[in-house]
Amino acid sequence: MDVIVKPTPSLNGEIGALSSKNYTTRYLLAAALAEGTSTIHYPAHSEDSDAMRRCIRDLGAVLEEDDSKIVIQGFGSHPRDVRELNVGNAGAVLRFLMGVTALCPEVTFVNTYPDSLGKRPHDDLIDALGQLGVEVQHEQGRLPITIKGGQAKGGHIRVSGSVSSQYLSALLFVTPLLAEDSTIEVLNDLKSKVVIGQTLEVLEQAGIVIHASDDYMSFRVPGGQAYKPQTYTVQGDYPGSAAVLAAAAVTQSDVKILRLMEQSKQGERAIVDVLRMMEVPLTHENDVVHVQGNGTLKAVEFDGDAATDAVLAMVAAAVFAEGTSRFYNVENLRYKECDRITDYLNELRKAGANVEERQAEIIVHGRPEGVEGGVEINAHYDHRVIMALxxxxxxxxxxxxxxxxxxVAKSYPQYFDHLQALGASVQWVKE
Incomplete structure (x- = not known):
């Protein structure tokens, strides 16, 4: 379905942040890899987290859920022997489970989104799994992918971090379960280091010991470990909230978003700092971000590598800022559900924005007077692009x-409901 977004001069009200997709998927996997019963309070519901639910159930976990929590009986280091897994369009879920299914005899990940996830490469993880003794069949690094595991062994593993940190996270989840100790060496640069911090945080909570270098470029992983059943509480989600905060920043607003931890390890927490740099009136106290926007913003320069999933929302705000903004070190945006630099900027231009791209940069020449709009634009099946547009x-x-x-349901099914609750004029229409 399409949505028509009409000019909206003001937003007012308060909403609770949705629960973090990143933490939910990691807690679900940690619970599945434990032998025993774990409880996750306030889990996210989105296409990505639901894909992880579906797949760990297929692999043998038992899930019971009510309105506020999910109880999981894990399969430990012995997932069920399944032939196929369908992760939908969830790239992180695919990559994490490519690591875990190294414990299975043979699993094929099917390709149900050929125009999105089906186009994304996974060569670096495929190469790393080969170093564990896992045979991987694939289509030039893309889905469908068959993992022939069951005999995975630890050792010295080299993995590139230049495209995605998810490859490293996949290895960090599975190597503690192998009989042998492992060392993991990250080659080239490591993108989104802050997200590795989230993975390590979850693993520590699950009782897993990993010795990481300060720069996250090398790791020592003792083998023969076991995930412990635990109780987890999912924090509010900054990546999704970034778009709502940007919406409040570009309008006359009085908007509060609850459940956003001030000391969160989510890199996208930087949306608060960037909006402050843009001189947007806001406070962040007691896990509540309160924006009192006046529609006036100043240009910024920002290194987006640590806040990948908030950059598009920052760019949307910068479209209306006074001056020229620059978001750099963001090349990994090109390897998401779509090319979030070229594809996104093409749609922004249709709407009337003045934007430029470099290989790893987005440059925005602000138009404080607003943009023309009045066009139909293509979101390229990408939830972050939809929210930012x-x-x-x-x-x-x-x-x-x-x-x-x-x-948008991939990460934030309630996004348009929340905007409407704040007074936004948005209308669903059939194609």
Whole structure:
């Protein structure tokens, strides 16, 4: 379905942040890898986290869920022998489970999103799994991918971090369960180091011991470990909240978002700092971000590597800032559900934004007077692009029609409901 976003001068009210998708998927996997019963309070519901639920159930975990928690009986280091797994369009879930299924005899990950996840490469993880003695069949690094495991062994593993940190996270989840000790050496640069911090935080909570270098470029992993059943509480999600905060920043607003931890390890927490740099009036106290926007913003320069999933929302705010903004060190945006630099900027131009791209940069020449809008734009099946383009539509002179906006459910199914609750003029329409 499409959504029409109409110019909206003001937003008011308060909402609770949705639960973190990143933490939910990691807690679900840690619970599945434990022998015993774990409880996760306030788990996220999105296409990504639901894909992890579905797959760990297929692998033998038993899940019982009510409105506020999920109870999981894990399969430990002995997942069920399954032939196929369907992760939908969830890249992180695919990569994490490519590591875990090294414990299985043979599993094929099917390709149900050929125009999105089906185009994304996984060569670096495939190469690393080969170093564990796992045979991987694939289509030039892409889905469908068959993992022939069951005989995985620890040792010295080299993995590139230049495309995605998810490859490293996959290895960190599985290597503690192998009989042998492992060392993991990260080659090249490591993108999104802050997300590795989240993985290590979850693993520590699950009782797993990993010795990491300060720069996260090398790790010592003792083998023969066991995940412990635990009780986890999922914190509020900064990546999804970033778009709502950006929407409040570009309008006349009085908006509060609850459940956003001030000391969170989520890199996207930087959205608060960036909006402050843009001179947006806001406070962040007692896990509540309170934005009192006046629609006036200043340009910024920002290294986006540590806040990948908030950069598009930052760019949307910068479209209306006074001056030229620059978001750099963001090349890994090109390897997401779509090319989040070229594809996103093309749609912004249709709406009337003045933007430029470099290989690893986004440059925004702000238009404080607003943009024209009045066009139909393509979100490329990408939830982050949908959310960010919506922010632009709120400040456009004429409505924007965003194609296939229902794909926002990948991470934030309630996004448009939350915006409407704050007073945004958005309307669902059939294609």
């Amino acid at each position: 919506t922010v632009v539509g709120l400040r456009s002179k004429e409505p924007l029609r965003i194609r296939d906006a229902h794909h």
